[in-house]
Amino acid sequence: MAKSTVTLEEVTIRFAGDSGDGMQLAGTQFSNTAAVFGNDLSTFPDYPAEIRAPAGTTYGVSGFQIRFGSLDVLTPGDTCDVLVAMNPAALVTNSKMLRENGTIIVNEDAFTDKNMKMAGLAVNPLTDGSLAHFQVYRVPISKMTANALTDMNLSTKFVDKTKNFFALGLMYWMYNRPLDQSIRFIQEKFGSKDAEVAEANLRVLKAGYNYGDTVEIFTTRYEVKPAKLPPGKYRNIMGNVATALGLVAAAKKSGLQLFLGSYPITPASDILHELSRLKEYGVKTFQAEDEIAAICAAIGASYAGDLAATTTSGPGMALKTEAMGLAIMLELPLVIVDVQRGGPSTGLPTKTEQADLLQAVQGRNGEAPLCVLAATTPADCFFAAYEASRIAIKYMTPVICLTDGYVANGAEPWLIPRAEDLQPIPVAFQKNPTGFMPYSRDEKTLARPWAIPGTPGLEHRIGGLEKQHLTGNISYDPDNHDFMIKMRAAKIERIADDIPLQDIEGDQEGKLLVVGWGGTYGSIKSAVTEARAKGLSVSHIHIKYLNPFPRNLGEILYKFKHVLVPEINNGQLIRLLRDKYLVPAVGFNVIKGLPLRAEDIQEKIESFFGSNRAGGNNG
Amino acid sequence: MAETVAKEQPTVKLTIKDFQSDQDVRWCPGCGDYSILAQVQRVMPELPHKKENYVVVSGIGCSSRFPYYVETYGIHGIHGRAAAIASGVKIANPELNVWVATGDGDGLSIGGNHMIHMLRRNLNIKVMLFNNEIYGLTKGQYSPTSRLGQITKSTPMGVVDNPFVPVSLALGANATFVARSMDRDPKHLQEMVRRADGHRGSAFLEIYQNCNVFNDGAFSTWTEKDTRDDTIVYLEHGKPLVFGKQKEKGIRLNGFTPQIVNLTDGKFSASDLLVHNEKDSTLAFILANMIHNPELPRAMGVYLAIDGTPYEELVEQQIAKAKARKGEGDLQKLLEGDETWVVR
Numbered sequence: 001m002a003k004s005t006v007t008l009e010e011v012t013i014r015f016a017g018d019s020g021d022g023m024q025l026a027g028t029q030f031s032n033t034a035a036v037f038g039n040d041l042s043t044f045p046d047y048p049a050e051i052r053a054p055a056g057t058t059y060g061v062s063g064f065q066i067r068f069g070s071l072d073v074l075t076p077g078d079t080c081d082v083l084v085a086m087n088p089a090a091l092v093t094n095s096k097m098l099r100e101n102g103t104i105i106v107n108e109d110a111f112t113d114k115n116m117k118m119a120g121l122a123v124n125p126l127t128d129g130s131l132a133h134f135q136v137y138r139v140p141i142s143k144m145t146a147n148a149l150t151d152m153n154l155s156t157k158f159v160d161k162t163k164n165f166f167a168l169g170l171m172y173w174m175y176n177r178p179l180d181q182s183i184r185f186i187q188e189k190f191g192s193k194d195a196e197v198a199e200a201n202l203r204v205l206k207a208g209y210n211y212g213d214t215v216e217i218f219t220t221r222y223e224v225k226p227a228k229l230p231p232g233k234y235r236n237i238m239g240n241v242a243t244a245l246g247l248v249a250a251a252k253k254s255g256l257q258l259f260l261g262s263y264p265i266t267p268a269s270d271i272l273h274e275l276s277r278l279k280e281y282g283v284k285t286f287q288a289e290d291e292i293a294a295i296c297a298a299i300g301a302s303y304a305g306d307l308a309a310t311t312t313s314g315p316g317m318a319l320k321t322e323a324m325g326l327a328i329m330l331e332l333p334l335v336i337v338d339v340q341r342g343g344p345s346t347g348l349p350t351k352t353e354q355a356d357l358l359q360a361v362q363g364r365n366g367e368a369p370l371c372v373l374a375a376t377t378p379a380d381c382f383f384a385a386y387e388a389s390r391i392a393i394k395y396m397t398p399v400i401c402l403t404d405g406y407v408a409n410g411a412e413p414w415l416i417p418r419a420e421d422l423q424p425i426p427v428a429f430q431k432n433p434t435g436f437m438p439y440s441r442d443e444k445t446l447a448r449p450w451a452i453p454g455t456p457g458l459e460h461r462i463g464g465l466e467k468q469h470l471t472g473n474i475s476y477d478p479d480n481h482d483f484m485i486k487m488r489a490a491k492i493e494r495i496a497d498d499i500p501l502q503d504i505e506g507d508q509e510g511k512l513l514v515v516g517w518g519g520t521y522g523s524i525k526s527a528v529t530e531a532r533a534k535g536l537s538v539s540h541i542h543i544k545y546l547n548p549f550p551r552n553l554g555e556i557l558y559k560f561k562h563v564l565v566p567e568i569n570n571g572q573l574i575r576l577l578r579d580k581y582l583v584p585a586v587g588f589n590v591i592k593g594l595p596l597r598a599e600d601i602q603e604k605i606e607s608f609f610g611s612n613r614a615g616g617n618n619g
Numbered sequence: 620m621a622e623t624v625a626k627e628q629p630t631v632k633l634t635i636k637d638f639q640s641d642q643d644v645r646w647c648p649g650c651g652d653y654s655i656l657a658q659v660q661r662v663m664p665e666l667p668h669k670k671e672n673y674v675v676v677s678g679i680g681c682s683s684r685f686p687y688y689v690e691t692y693g694i695h696g697i698h699g700r701a702a703a704i705a706s707g708v709k710i711a712n713p714e715l716n717v718w719v720a721t722g723d724g725d726g727l728s729i730g731g732n733h734m735i736h737m738l739r740r741n742l743n744i745k746v747m748l749f750n751n752e753i754y755g756l757t758k759g760q761y762s763p764t765s766r767l768g769q770i771t772k773s774t775p776m777g778v779v780d781n782p783f784v785p786v787s788l789a790l791g792a793n794a795t796f797v798a799r800s801m802d803r804d805p806k807h808l809q810e811m812v813r814r815a816d817g818h819r820g821s822a823f824l825e826i827y828q829n830c831n832v833f834n835d836g837a838f839s840t841w842t843e844k845d846t847r848d849d850t851i852v853y854l855e856h857g858k859p860l861v862f863g864k865q866k867e868k869g870i871r872l873n874g875f876t877p878q879i880v881n882l883t884d885g886k887f888s889a890s891d892l893l894v895h896n897e898k899d900s901t902l903a904f905i906l907a908n909m910i911h912n913p914e915l916p917r918a919m920g921v922y923l924a925i926d927g928t929p930y931e932e933l934v935e936q937q938i939a940k941a942k943a944r945k946g947e948g949d950l951q952k953l954l955e956g957d958e959t960w961v962v963r
Contacts, residue, residue, distance in 0.1 A: 036960050226962075234960050234962060235959045252950045279937055279938045292720065296707065305706075416954050419950040458671070463693075561860075
């Protein structure tokens with residue numbers, strides 16, 4: 001039977017299955033293939049905190065959503081067009097993510113009585129008509145996988161583990177994708193270690209592809225053309241990898257050795273993993289006994305002259321608080337990466353949130369200002385980490401680089417920068433003992449000199465007790481304390497002279513300004529773009545520099561009648577804006593451990609234009 | 620690299636003055652810390668290190684003011700974290716000669732975790748733990764080495780938690796060098812500082828230190844001249860354990876239990892006595908446990924000194940190996956990763 005091909009501008013697929021079903025792998029493979037094919041894309045891994053929750057349960061379901069297209073792809077999609085559900089629990093928990101008339105591909109072999117009971121289903125949804133508003137394809141994925149491997153004498157358990165490649169192969173067929181990238185991956189990953197495993201996975205991948213080609217239930221294939229991205233060399237990159245590369249790049253460009261002190265914590269551990277592999281770059285990673293030791297070791301390394309960093313997530317950030325104060329007092333460069341997750345306390349370890357902003361800006365004892373940046377997308381993590389390093393070194397200060405679970409685990413195509421084009425990071429260690437004073441200051445930056453141990457004649461002591469201006473000796477003098485507090489604050493404020501002015505997407509003035517920060521960039525931009533297409537007077541700014549703010553921020557805010565601040569927290573940036581600029585901003589706060597939905601933001605935007613009243617009051 | 624640390628030679632002859640900072644020492648008059656500071660300042664000039672390579676790190680507490688008074692590089696850190704800060708200094712630059720000054724509260728209570736982990740990693744860092752069995756800086760609460768029943772500000776009816784034996788804790792953490800000395804025996808303390816410095820790896824030196832304000836005389840049984848001959852046995856590698864004013868007593872092992880024997884009544888001679896062996900970790904535990912029998916003398920000196928490659932050397936070795944295998948890392952290659960495509 002002839003199969004027709006339909007061209008689409010973009011598609012969102014969600015792979016869902018048990019935590020052990022390899023959905024993250026299937027999703028990542030599909031993403032890499034789409035990236036190399038030239039699509040723009042955005043991914044969203046959505047998985048539980050449990051490593052292997054009991055098979056078949058709803059709380060053990062792991063999902064991976066990818067949106068790819070020939071246009072600018074800003075978010076992984078509020079909803080998906082296609083849901084691949086490997087078992088009843090995956091179908092139950094994910095069908096609400098599927099758009100009206102969307103496509104479901106289910107592994108019908110998994111719809112056993114036992115699995116349906118595990119998923120809390122009394123009747124089979126494949127037969128009770130509850131999925132009538134979707135296009136459902138029932139595919140015997142388990143059986144077909146087993147058939148592909150009958151002559152290989154493999155254990156049932158192993159055979160079952162390869163079925164993610166069947167689903168992946170079928171998706172490749174459906175979206176006209178080449179298999180090469182995944183074939184290469186399988187050969188590289190398993191080929192050298194276990195030829196049989198490689199062979200099995202390859203067979204199953206191809207079986208999935210051929211199934212689509214042969215079986216008559218699939219009548220249409222889809223095609224998504226490459227996106228018109230700016231010319232250059234690209235790679236697909238995840239946020240945590242980009243953060244690691246940003247730190248290494250900063251170390252290389254500054255000529256410093258990179259030291260990472262870290263303690264394993266979800267969702268930040270991948271940065272530690274990534275950096276621990278890069279020993280040929282001279283990177284030293286220290287997996288400390290706890291979060292406190294991790295940052296303290298980094299402070300020690302910074303004193304000794306390394307570019308020092310510590311990486312963590314919310315609970316670990318809280319533990320590092322006191323040491324951050326020490327770094328502020330010692331005035332040493334230090335990069336603190338906080339991959340935000342759902343809180344408070346242990347909260348939602350694998351879910352995203354933006355609720356550490358106030359902790360980052362204000363959460364320390366005493367007057368303890370430091371610089372805070374936030375990454376907006378997975379690839380932007382590179383620039384955020386690099387910029388954090390540059391500022392830390394130039395201003396002799398700790399800098400907090402906020403990312404979040406969503407940008408950290410998400411991926412997108414990245415126009416690879418040329419190493420030589422990266423902004424230089426000059427380092428000038430103090431060498432001359434004549435007139436050396438540990439707390440003298442550079443006139444322009446107010447930074448103190450970096451005098452590292454091993455330099456003759458510069459022996460000096462620093463510590464957490466209040467420092468005397470210039471000498472750095474202990475001082476309890478009231479006037480000196482007042483002076484030093486204001487000096488430390490002034491130094492951080494000076495950073496505003498060194499960062500770009502805030503840019504506006506949309507008109508420079510108008511009725512509504514939507515202000516975001518961090519990982520909500522894509523969602524807000526989508527919503528604002530849609531609203532502007534409808535002719536609404538709305539503009540968007542996304543603040544990367546959260547302390548200090550860009551110099552022109554106040555000016556921008558005052559040029560709009562209304563200010564809307566969507567955040568995945570209960571109103572944090574909005575407090576900083578109101579405090580500093582006294583603007584009557586309105587919040588939009590949805591804190592579900594998920595990225596904001598562009599559609600919801602758009603609805604909120606439209607509420608400012610619908611009637612005479614301004615939007616709701618969630619702030 | 621660390622192997623060369625002990626061999627570097629200062630270019631000019633240093634004296635005690637080179638290690639005295641211009642800061643007024645602010646400990647209470649009569650505090651044992653003065654003696655410890657003096658002994659360290661006396662020994663440092665003769666050690667084979669450049670002055671600019673010394674880094675003294677501390678936490679919080681009376682003892683932790685130590686770095687301010689030594690004219691070297693130094694960090695006065697936050698409570699309990701000296702070992703962690705020092706670890707970063709040493710890993711970043713293994714050529715530095717890193718010392719930690721800490722106390723029983725700083726090093727064993729709030730900083731206990733960092734202490735045991737630093738010791739097990741065997742970082743080439745020298746720890747001087749000033750043990751005064753009390754919190755001095757906060758004015759007299761009990762510490763993790765205070766004794767059962769001890770009356771303090773926070774234990775008006777006496778301490779009810781069992782104390783740590785610092786030497787045992789360090790041995791339990793697999794420290795490669797463990798020693799004990801005291802503020803009132805300058806010569807011995809100097810020798811122990813020298814020994815700690817010469818050790819390749821973590822060195823843990825407990826120093827009995829009198830807090831004459833909040834816990835005066837806590838160690839007088841062992842530190843006072845008129846009693847200490849009978850209450851202390853000095854450990855010397857390869858030598859039998861002999862003590863007493865006339866060297867008339869010794870320690871012999873009865874199974875695993877040390878016991879005091881008299882060397883003058885003809886029943887036992889020096890050849891029956893326990894001979895100290897710094898390389899024997901089992902023996903080190905037996906000696907550390909002598910503290911639990913009040914009849915036995917306290918052992919002073921080096922309990923254990925064994926070999927082990929320090930952490931920071933292993934780190935350097937891995938980096939060298941990775942560079943030998945893959946070449947010096949190229950930034951552009953790293954940015955590009957494994958798979959790229961070109962948009963024209």
